Amino acid sequence: MGKFDVDENGFYGDFGGAYIPEILYDNVENLKNNYLKILEEPSFQQEYRDLLRDYAGRPSPLYLAKRLSERYGCKIYLKREDLNHTGSHKINNALGQILVARRMGKTRIIAETGAGQHGVATATVCALMNMECIVYMGKTDVERQALNVQKMEMLGAKVVPVTSGNMTLKDATNEAIRDWCCNPADTFYIIGSTIGPHPYPDMVARLQSVISEEIRHQLKEKEGRETPDYLVACVGGGSNAAGTIYHFVDEPQVKIILAEAGGKGVDTGESAATIHLGRLGIIHGCKTLIMQSEDGQIEEPYSISAGLDYPGIGPVHAYHASIGRTDVVAVNDDEAMEAAFELTRLEGIIPAIESAHALGALNHKQFKPDDVVVLCLSGRGDKDMETFIQYKAISC
Numbered sequence: 005m006g007k008f009d010v011d012e013n014g015f016y017g018d019f020g021g022a023y024i025p026e027i028l029y030d031n032v033e034n035l036k037n038n039y040l041k042i043l044e045e046p047s048f049q050q051e052y053r054d055l056l057r058d059y060a061g062r063p064s065p066l067y068l069a070k071r072l073s074e075r076y077g078c079k080i081y082l083k084r085e086d087l088n089h090t091g092s093h094k095i096n097n098a099l100g101q102i103l104v105a106r107r108m109g110k111t112r113i114i115a116e117t118g119a120g121q122h123g124v125a126t127a128t129v130c131a132l133m134n135m136e137c138i139v140y141m142g143k144t145d146v147e148r149q150a151l152n153v154q155k156m157e158m159l160g161a162k163v164v165p166v167t168s169g170n171m172t173l174k175d176a177t178n179e180a181i182r183d184w185c186c187n188p189a190d191t192f193y194i195i196g197s198t199i200g201p202h203p204y205p206d207m208v209a210r211l212q213s214v215i216s217e218e219i220r221h222q223l224k225e226k227e228g229r230e231t232p233d234y235l236v237a238c239v240g241g242g243s244n245a246a247g248t249i250y251h252f253v254d255e256p257q258v259k260i261i262l263a264e265a266g267g268k269g270v271d272t273g274e275s276a277a278t279i280h281l282g283r284l285g286i287i288h289g290c291k292t293l294i295m296q297s298e299d300g301q302i303e304e305p306y307s308i309s310a311g312l313d314y315p316g317i318g319p320v321h322a323y324h325a326s327i328g329r330t331d332v333v334a335v336n337d338d339e340a341m342e343a344a345f346e347l348t349r350l351e352g353i354i355p356a357i358e359s360a361h362a363l364g365a366l367n368h369k370q371f372k373p374d375d376v377v378v379l380c381l382s383g384r385g386d387k388d389m390e391t392f393i394q395y396k397a398i399s400c
């Protein structure tokens with residue numbers, strides 16, 4: 005089974021690495037020297053696998069969506085990450101990282117969050133492990149994702165609203181890094197996606213790779229073969245996509261379609277389509293594609309989905325796109341919203357707006373009747389109900 009092609013310094017081709025302030029050097033170096041050892045320890049694997057099964061509810065089902073399949077003229081399986089505890093794939097990573105944090109003797113956990121899904125997952129595992137939890141969240145997101153803020157607080161986390169910049173994910177991440185710099189000795193930063201300095205992108209991809217590991221087994225059972233013709237996933241920072249493709253990247257017959265957030269349209273100036281619009285730069289410790297102006301100012305991304313509006317992209321996805329391994333499509337707000345309503349009416353499943361971008365990508369391709377398509381349904385739509393209701397009110 006394949007894995008990602010990352011070198012010991014965390015580079016995927018030109019992308020990745022660890023560009024960090026001096027004060028964090030020992031910390032990141034220590035994590036870099038230990039994460040693989042820890043992830044591979046039998047005691048870690050035992051504890052992690054037990055929690056994935058009994059706490060998070062894995063394996064998540066691989067569901068043959070018959071009516072959706074009919075609609076697109078192929079065979080579509082949904083990988084149901086929406087059924088995980090806390091409602092998305094984020095719990096896979098949060099559980100893994102908190103076990104790493106404990107093994108490194110850390111006592112205080114910090115995290116950044118956009119839509120709040122990673123914040124909720126982190127607050128959840130901190131409650132479980134009785135650890136202090138501080139979540140940085142842009143003030144704009146605090147307001148538009150109130151339910152998740154209330155969940156984090158009920159779980160015992162301290163949510164810190166961030167008022168710099170656009171007051172969204174990028175700004176929350178800046179603030180989390182600032183905290184980390186002030187408290188390098190006792191604090192572990194649980195990053196929520198395949199972003200940040202090496203070894204985070206690789207560690208997060210490995211922790212999410214359980215998704216593709218399960219897909220292989222489940223497809224073998226259902227289709228008699230381990231590989232699909234297509235994999236489809238949405239990309240914000242890239243963690244659910246990384247988990248979905250991890251064990252398939254070496255097999256060129258498996259075509260990979262990734263959906264980034266087009267916002268109001270790639271050329272409208274209101275978009276979060278980083279792979280389409282980005283240029284090489286450094287953000288949050290990592291060299292990758294970034295939405296930036298001519299003189300290198302980071303441009304504020306826009307998407308209807310709070311979980312996708314990040315101006316950077318996981319380095320592994322920048323790399324795969326650059327070598328043509330993945331086909332990245334920009335799916336606009338309207339396409340994603342229509343796809344969300346369509347899935348709801350065809351299958352009785354309300355998806356997260358992030359996941360709806362993956363569904364919206366189905367319209368961008370022509371499938372053959374016997375094509376087997378596996379789409380990662382990264383999360384459920386409970387948190388997005390207000391946005392759905394508003395959207396329907398405006399478009400009716």
Ligand SMILES: *Cc1c(COP(=O)(O)O)cnc(C)c1O
Nearest residue numbers: 121197240241242243244358383
């Ligand atoms: C956070 C989130 C995403 C985007 O993050 P990735 O790291 O790109 O996966 C997508 N879907 C859901 C449901 C999320 O909560």
